[in-house]
Amino acid sequence: MFNDRVVFLDLETTGGSPTFDRIIEIGLVEIDRGRWVGEWSTLINPHRHIPQGVQTLTGITDEMVESAPAFDEVSGALAQRLDGKVLAAHNARFDYGFLRSEFRRAGLSYSAPVLCTVKLARRLFPEHGRHNLDALIVRHAIFCINRHRALGDAQVLWELAQIWRRELDDGSVNAACAELLRQPTIPAGLPQDAFDRLPEVPGVYILYGANDLALYVGRSANIRSRVLAHFAGDPPARMDMHMAREVQRVDWSETAGELGAYLQQSQLLKELAPVYNRQSRRADELCAWRWRPEQAEAPPELVDASELESDALRNVYGLFRSRASACEALRALASTHGLCLVMLGLEPRSANGACSAYPLDCCRGACTGAESAIRHAMRVVQALSELRIKPWPYRGRVGLRETDPHTERSELHVVDEWCYLGTGRTEAEVHELKESTRKAPFDLDTYKMLRRLFKLLPRSCEIVALDARESRLFDRS
Numbered sequence: 001m002f003n004d005r006v007v008f009l010d011l012e013t014t015g016g017s018p019t020f021d022r023i024i025e026i027g028l029v030e031i032d033r034g035r036w037v038g039e040w041s042t043l044i045n046p047h048r049h050i051p052q053g054v055q056t057l058t059g060i061t062d063e064m065v066e067s068a069p070a071f072d073e074v075s076g077a078l079a080q081r082l083d084g085k086v087l088a089a090h091n092a093r094f095d096y097g098f099l100r101s102e103f104r105r106a107g108l109s110y111s112a113p114v115l116c117t118v119k120l121a122r123r124l125f126p127e128h129g130r131h132n133l134d135a136l137i138v139r140h141a142i143f144c145i146n147r148h149r150a151l152g153d154a155q156v157l158w159e160l161a162q163i164w165r166r167e168l169d170d171g172s173v174n175a176a177c178a179e180l181l182r183q184p185t186i187p188a189g190l191p192q193d194a195f196d197r198l199p200e201v202p203g204v205y206i207l208y209g210a211n212d213l214a215l216y217v218g219r220s221a222n223i224r225s226r227v228l229a230h231f232a233g234d235p236p237a238r239m240d241m242h243m244a245r246e247v248q249r250v251d252w253s254e255t256a257g258e259l260g261a262y263l264q265q266s267q268l269l270k271e272l273a274p275v276y277n278r279q280s281r282r283a284d285e286l287c288a289w290r291w292r293p294e295q296a297e298a299p300p301e302l303v304d305a306s307e308l309e310s311d312a313l314r315n316v317y318g319l320f321r322s323r324a325s326a327c328e329a330l331r332a333l334a335s336t337h338g339l340c341l342v343m344l345g346l347e348p349r350s351a352n353g354a355c356s357a358y359p360l361d362c363c364r365g366a367c368t369g370a371e372s373a374i375r376h377a378m379r380v381v382q383a384l385s386e387l388r389i390k391p392w393p394y395r396g397r398v399g400l401r402e403t404d405p406h407t408e409r410s411e412l413h414v415v416d417e418w419c420y421l422g423t424g425r426t427e428a429e430v431h432e433l434k435e436s437t438r439k440a441p442f443d444l445d446t447y448k449m450l451r452r453l454f455k456l457l458p459r460s461c462e463i464v465a466l467d468a469r470e471s472r473l474f475d476r477s
Contacts, residue, residue, distance in 0.1 A: 001115065001161055001177045002034035002170065005085040008161070010153035011095050012058050014046050017404070018097040018200060019254075022046035023071055024060055027150030029158045030081065034165075036158070040081060041151035043068035058148045072106040079108060086181065090133050090157060092116035093225065097200040104197075111196060113181050117157055123176040124164060136160060184232035189248040198224035198252065202404075204264045205252040206272070207243055214272035215243050219261035223252050239276050255423075256411040257402045257460050259453070263413055263420045266446050286444055287326050289317040293381050297373050299345025300384075302326055305442055318387035319444045329387065337383040340366040343376055390451065392417045397434060399424075399464035400453070412464065416440070418447040434466045 009028040015021035027041035045068045055061050089095040092114045103110040121131040137144055137156060140163050146152025164173055186192060203223045207216040220226030227250060230240045255261045269277055286305035292315050302323060320326035334341055340363045341347045341355040357363040366376035397416040414421040414433040419440035424430030
């Protein structure tokens with residue numbers, strides 16, 4: 001921080017999304033190897049209404065920015081001020097994301113080494129719990145007359161840097177800065193600008209190798225930071241190191257939130273079977289018991305979970321990671337409830353017809369005729385109820401509407417019988433999912449996630465009855 005050219009920068013914006021919101025003020029302090037060089041600030045016309053909450057916080061009104069330049073009018077001059085310098089900001093991911101988005105809209109490419117002063121404060125003062133700017137101002141007794149204005153906050157950052165230099169030795173500060181400024185290594189198979197367009201929004205991403213072979217499918221609340229994390233380790237994790245050698249393309253899909261990212265990732269894991277996702281390999285091994293009480297003499301059938309469909313879950317019991325664990329669970333139920341091992345299909349019928357549990361008084365004799373098949377089936381129903389998949393709590397398909405609180409972007413995830421059918425972003429897409437006759441495969445992780453979700457619905461989601469008027473499916477009023 002004191003051995004390089006640095007710009008301490010702060011932005012005020014209309015909201016929290018670099019994709020949908022806009023900058024309304026820029027303030028920066030230019031430093032050259034620890035020496036103050038100059039300051040610069042300007043209001044920016046976002047060409048949209050500034051939300052009342054932002055106006056109250058910053059004091060910047062629609063009238064104040066009406067005659068201010070648009071970002072593209074100052075983009076050239078700003079690019080010159082930032083060129084070749086470290087960008088230092090508090091919660092730098094926020095400011096950097098906005099700058100990159102605004103420069104991209106202006107037809108310019110911007111990238112820089114980024115130093116986050118929040119992360120720096122945490123490393124330098126780990127004994128403190130809070131490192132937001134208000135907490136640091138109070139802790140270090142800094143006087144700020146223009147709090148929540150871009151230049152005022154940028155000046156606070158420069159003052160903090162000088163205080164930390166006085167309070168700590170240069171070696172500690174420089175080492176912490178060097179660690180935070182370490183750049184991810186761009187894999188040889190990717191172009192140098194491969195990460196430039198990655199968005200800082202929720203979604204899923206796919207790393208592809210040669211011949212479009214899917215290497216890895218991931219999800220994150222911030223696509224860009226998560227993808228970069230794969231290649232920023234020192235040393236990198238073994239899996240990331242292998243992927244770095246093979247990756248040739250990065251693809252992604254933005255979502256309204258983390259629920260949509262989870263559901264899309266789960267679907268892509270099944271469709272693509274990526275090489276480095278352990279989860280996709282585990283899913284292939286899942287199995288369950290399928291049994292119909294009306295067919296009393298037929299033993300339970302062990303089936304792969306991939307064969308299960310949403311309309312058949314009422315006859316499915318348990319979900320197991322292996323066939324051995326499934327058989328072990330059924331044997332335990334047989335022992336507890338006195339069930340017949342032959343009738344359950346766990347062992348072949350002997351010469352005298354009795355199962356191995358009957359002489360031990362652990363079977364009531366369904367194998368010898370001492371107990372009727374119907375009576376035995378009734379007890380099997382009771383025993384298997386301990387393993388039964390929980391019944392679907394709704395009368396048909398429902399939509400899980402997820403809305404990004406920053407952008408109001410909304411998606412409707414259609415689910416039925418614990419199975420994910422797809423996501424609609426328009427009325428037409430939702431109607432198609434609602435009327436579709438496609439059978440969805442059952443997925444253990446989706447089942448567990450939906451059960452948790454229904455117990456504690458997050459504020460960003462709501463359950464929508466799909467028999468409501470479709471014209472209101474995306475109308476939250």
